[in-house]
Amino acid sequence: xxxxxxxxxxxELARLLMPLRPDDSFKGTFGKALVVAxxxxxxxxxxxxxxxxxxxxxxxxxAAIPESIHAPxxxxxxxxxxxxxxxxxxAITAEEKTGILPKEKAGDLSEExxxxxxxxxxxxxxxxxxxxxxxxxxxxxxxxLGHLRENSPDLPIVVDADALNILSKLxxxxxLLPKRVILxxxxxxxxxxxxxxxxxxxxxRQELAISYALEWRQTLILKxxxxxxxxxxxxxxxLPFANSVLAHGGAGDVLAGLIVGLLAQGLxxxxxxxxxxxxxxxAAELALAEVGHPAATLPPDIIRHIGRAMSRL
Numbered sequence: 001x002x003x004x005x006x007x008x009x010x011x012e013l014a015r016l017l018m019p020l021r022p023d024d025s026f027k028g029t030f031g032k033a034l035v036v037a038x039x040x041x042x043x044x045x046x047x048x049x050x051x052x053x054x055x056x057x058x059x060x061x062x063a064a065i066p067e068s069i070h071a072p073x074x075x076x077x078x079x080x081x082x083x084x085x086x087x088x089x090x091a092i093t094a095e096e097k098t099g100i101l102p103k104e105k106a107g108d109l110s111e112e113x114x115x116x117x118x119x120x121x122x123x124x125x126x127x128x129x130x131x132x133x134x135x136x137x138x139x140x141x142x143x144x145l146g147h148l149r150e151n152s153p154d155l156p157i158v159v160d161a162d163a164l165n166i167l168s169k170l171x172x173x174x175x176l177l178p179k180r181v182i183l184x185x186x187x188x189x190x191x192x193x194x195x196x197x198x199x200x201x202x203x204x205r206q207e208l209a210i211s212y213a214l215e216w217r218q219t220l221i222l223k224x225x226x227x228x229x230x231x232x233x234x235x236x237x238x239l240p241f242a243n244s245v246l247a248h249g250g251a252g253d254v255l256a257g258l259i260v261g262l263l264a265q266g267l268x269x270x271x272x273x274x275x276x277x278x279x280x281x282x283a284a285e286l287a288l289a290e291v292g293h294p295a296a297t298l299p300p301d302i303i304r305h306i307g308r309a310m311s312r313l
Contacts, residue, residue, distance in 0.1 A: 006206055006228065006238035009278045013237075015313040017275040019057060019265040030059035031123035031264030035080075035257065036144065038065040038073070038130045039137075040090025045130025045161065047073050048250050048299050049257035053126070054079050055306040056261025056276075064118055066092050083118050085140075093136025094143045116140075117147040124156045124263035128163030128184075129253040138166045148178040156180040156263045156272075160256040161189075168192035174216040182269050183216070184256055186223040210236050219269040223252065227277050231270040239277050243294060245284040250299035255280045258306070282309040 007013070019030070033053050038046025046065055050073070053061045063080040065073065066087035074082055086095040094116065119125055127144060131137050141163055148155055157178060159167070164185055167173040173193070185193055187201050194201075194212060201208060206228055213220040213230035222228040225242035245251070258280055262272040286308050287301035288294055 006236040008240040009229070009237050009274050010240070011278075011312065014275055014278040014282075017267065017271045018310065018313045019262070019267065021057065027059035030057055031261075031266065032060045032062065032121060033058040033260045033264035034062045034064060034119060034122040034125045035129075035260060036064045036085075036092070036125065036127040036131075037253075038069050039087075039092065039132035040066065040068055041132055042130030042162075043069045043072060044250060045253045047077060048253040048303070049126060049129040049160075049260075050077055050080050051300075051303050052254040052257025052306070053261040053264075054257075055303055056258050056265070057310075058261035058264040061261070062118065062122065064092075066090060085116070088136045089134065091132040091134045091137045092140050093134070094139035095136070117144050119144075119148060119152055119155060122155065122264075123266070124158070124260045126158040126160060126256055126260035128158070128160035129256055131162035131166075133162050133166055137162070141166050142176065145176050145178065149176075153178045154180055156182070156269055158182045158184060158256055158259050158263070160184045161252060164189045164193065174218070177216075177218060180269055181218040182221065182259055182263075182273050183218055184221045184223065184252065184259070186252065190222055206236060206238070210234055219273050221255075221273050221277065223255070227281070229270065229273045229277055235270065237270075237274050237277075239281055241281065241285075243281070243284060243288060245288050245294045245297045245302070246281065247294075248298055251280075251284070251302065254299050254302050279306060279309045282312065 037049050050063045061080050064083040067084040085092045209222040209228045209230040217232045220230045227239040229237045258276040283302045283305040286305040288297045291297040
């Protein structure tokens with residue numbers, strides 16, 4: 001393996017990657033993002049990812065969620081388009097009946113799949129935040145990945161959080177992925193995906209990130225202090241700063257939402273991942289400056305400062 005040096009993700013690089021926003025545009029100009037997320041246990045994770053996708057600049061954000069969490073989420077997120085998925089015990093499941101299709105059309109398999117896997121017409125997909133890891137959710141995730149491989153193999157998809165944890169339990173899980181995937185593990189999730197110990201990962205983060213991105217042929221974000229972004233071609237970028245604001249539950253959901261929104265606007269996976277990592281960390285710094293202490297600076301504070309992070313570019 002040829003080991004490329006990691007290139008710092010600087011404001012100058014981020015500025016080059018930032019999507020243009022012409023004044024004569026309309027919502028269709030900036031793409032359609034689909035967020036498949038949430039469960040009764042982890043309602044907030046879906047909310048954070050959806051709000052971050054909206055703040056990313058995507059023209060439309062579709063939220064595919066369990067029906068039971070629709071009321072609390074829609075009450076405070078007015079901009080998303082809601083797609084209600086079947087659930088069991090508060091988690092998305094793979095069943096015929098959906099909250100999208102009329103019952104009389106349930107016998108039409110193609111329309112049924114369109115309801116269960118609403119990827120038609122979307123420009124990017126995120127799956128994972130707050131999904132839970134039930135048997136039904138595993139069946140749903142594998143069905144979604146299969147649907148994408150068969151029908152939209154080039155549609156970019158972010159695989160995050162519980163989607164990663166579900167896959168890590170399967171043999172040769174990476175063979176189940178479509179072509180253009182961004183994987184977003186922190187070190188514990190990366191350990192589950194690779195079978196490596198945390199000690200091995202700590203000692204060789206960059207080398208391992210590049211190696212597995214090459215092996216899996218996908219874009220890999222290895223989260224943590226000085227987050228790494230590795231491409232399927234062996235390139236690597238590194239965030240040259242870190243702060244403990246991001247050491248809160250929910251921070252990763254914000255990052256995932258940013259990524260899918262940037263993908264929907266047409267950025268290639270490696271660039272979308274790199275820009276999202278920088279915006280996420282810079283917004284955390286700006287939120288910290290307002291709140292005053294990293295212990296009290298929470299993921300919603302980061303979302304509120306995404307626009308200010310963009311304005312720095």
